[in-house]
Amino acid sequence: MSYKIRPARAGDERSLYALAQLTGGGFTNLPPDLKALEAKVVRSNEAFSETEDAVRDHVYVLVLEHSDSGQIVGTAQIFAKVGVKQPFYSYRLSQLTKTSPELDQRITTQMLTLTTDLEGCSEVGGLFLHPDHRTGGLGLLLARSRYLFIKLHRARFADRFLAELRGVIDENGKSPFWDGLGNKFFGMSFQEADYLNSIKGNHFISDLMPDYPIYTALLPESAREVIGHPHTSGRPAMRMLQKEGFSSNGYVDIFDGGPTMVAETDHIISVAHAKEATLETAALNEGEGQLSVVATGRLKDFRASYAFLSEEKKDSIQIRLNKEAIDNLQLTSGDNFVHIPR
CATH class of the missing domain: 2.40.40.20 (Barwin-like endoglucanases)
Known part of the structure; x- marks a missing residue:
């Protein structure tokens, strides 16, 4: 009961930076870069100061603060509209079935297709809780506070929400999905690509990634088996999203292959109820x-x-x-x- 959620403000940047250093990588919305976080807090303050109730390219950064000490122990973000200044890319996992009467064979293959289907959606993301405070339902408080903010400011958000979950990353900070696919076209490590994405956005994806579908059968097994699976630490977040009415619908992150969950805004449980x-x-x-x-x-x-x-x-x-x-x-x-x- 001694914790509260409030908007981030000037002076919170170093606390957010301290949290960012604990993420272990792959956390695009909370990069361990002080200047990037300072810029995000400025952008968030501009969003909270905007008087017009309209869906804009805004980000709202919230923090979880201990009421007595003032210590910031968690954060969460809401993006009002993605894909405004640059395309919002995802992979869509689909399947193709072919038959050969002559050989009496039927083969079904999975494909990853680069898509911008989710452009224009709002997004909940950037939820991170300090490891020492992952008790007492504080993660749930962070998550649901975003939905109550949406409820109170419904006109500022799109009719559909997405949530990207961090994919599988090993103890050395490597992504099996990236190593099996993205690295082949970009020649950089997952950590380098993830950092570049968090600071400059993912426009470089369209510059170098092939436009045609990727057959998953051509990927190494280590990459195939993590497609659509969250990082171990993200499983509770995935369960919370599912309880709120989010589903994956076959979308995965272009960097680490983690699931992208989608829900109609007015059908999100905490918004609707x-x-x-x-x-x-x-x-x-x-x-x-x-x-x-x-x-x-x-x-x-x-x-x-x-x-x-x-x-x-x-x-x-x-x-x-x-x-x-x-x-x-x-x-x-x-x-x-x-x-x-x-």
Whole structure:
């Protein structure tokens, strides 16, 4: 209960940099590059300052802060529209079946096709939690706070969301998928390509990657067996996305082969089921109520945290919260908020 979500602001860059150094690579949206993170925080502040409710090329960076110490222990991001300034590339995994009556054989092969199908979508990404704080449901709090932000600012996001999950990377920072495919055309390591992508974008992909489909049977087994599979540390995130209504639909990341999940915005569980409420004057007693994720505030004033919640009557919009949550969220009687059960 002593943690809250808020927008990133100037001065948070070094805390984000410290988190970025713990990712182990392959985390494009949180590069271990201080200047890149400073630029991202500036861009995020511009997005939170934009007054027009429209789908723009914005990124919203949120941080998870310990309320007492002020330590930043996690972060998450929302991209309002991908593929605006440069193409947004994915691989689409499909299959082709051929038959030969003369040989009495039927062969089905898988193909990877470079596509920009997901251009124009919004994206949730960049979720990372400090290893020492991966308890108490803080990852879930980070994830669901993004959906409540979307709920409160629906007009700023597209009708479809995507989420890219980091693919399989070994203990030496190598990607079997990249080594089996991308490296053949680019002549650089996965770490070099990933860094270049995080700093300058992936436009170089269209410059050098072949436009025709790649038959997976021609890839080494080590590359084939990781296609569409998340990194071990990303499996809980994949399960959370699936519970929210995301599915893979055959899209994979062009660098590490990790799954790209897709969902209709208004069908995301936490967006569709979040309820609006108004704070009652009296706070709950200790131990009362249902543990929920609660969010309030617009743009720069957005805040979210766990709270114990109690409806005076079923489906009532008059809601009581525990005092710690009220203080954490800086709420006063009559303030509006949205909530979703944990």
